Amino acid sequence: MGNEGKLKDLLSSWEDTYKKGQxxxxxxxxxxxxxxxxxxxxxxxxxxxxxxITCEEQSLYRALRxxxxxxxxxxxxRKGMKGPERKYYYLTDLGNELFNRFVxxxxxxxxxxxxxxxxxx
Numbered sequence: 001m002g003n004e005g006k007l008k009d010l011l012s013s014w015e016d017t018y019k020k021g022q023x024x025x026x027x028x029x030x031x032x033x034x035x036x037x038x039x040x041x042x043x044x045x046x047x048x049x050x051x052x053i054t055c056e057e058q059s060l061y062r063a064l065r066x067x068x069x070x071x072x073x074x075x076x077x078r079k080g081m082k083g084p085e086r087k088y089y090y091l092t093d094l095g096n097e098l099f100n101r102f103v104x105x106x107x108x109x110x111x112x113x114x115x116x117x118x119x120x121x
Contacts, residue, residue, distance in 0.1 A: 019053050025107075026053055027063060028091065028099045031073065035090040037080075038064070064089055072098055 023045075030036055030044035038060050045053050067073045072095035075087040091099065109115060 015052070022053055023055055023059065023063060024067075025102075026055075027060070027067070028095070028102075031089060031091045031095075032099065035076075035088045037086040037088050041089070067095070071095075 026045040026049060027041060029048070030041045033044065036044065038057055041060055041064075042055055042057060045055055064073065064075075068075065071092055073089050073091050075089045077085040078088050080086045110119070
């Protein structure tokens with residue numbers, strides 16, 4: 001295998017690991033925008049990540065149940081446009097504070113002048 005093939009495999013492996021760790025961030029980002037039901041969260045994640053992050057609805061439901069259990073999000077039932085009621089999820093005050101602290105400690109670092117110079121090609 002040449003360097004190009006090796007590079008492709010390594011990048012794919014790194015991205016797979018990266019994506020698994022990013023789902024929580026993307027779910028929280030979607031709910032910061034507005035209350036959403038599962039299909040809207042999925043669409044937000046896939047659209048806003050330019051298709052680099054995809055998620056199965058089952059994975060979303062599992063994650064949402066976990067976050068609800070630890071009180072960082074809640075839902076309210078609302079009439080769907082067609083058919084049964086839907087769960088519209090939203091961040092609680094605790095969830096918003098958790099998101100803010102995570103961003104402050106982890107994401108904001110990428111905007112420092114020192115780190116930005118390393119990110120430039």
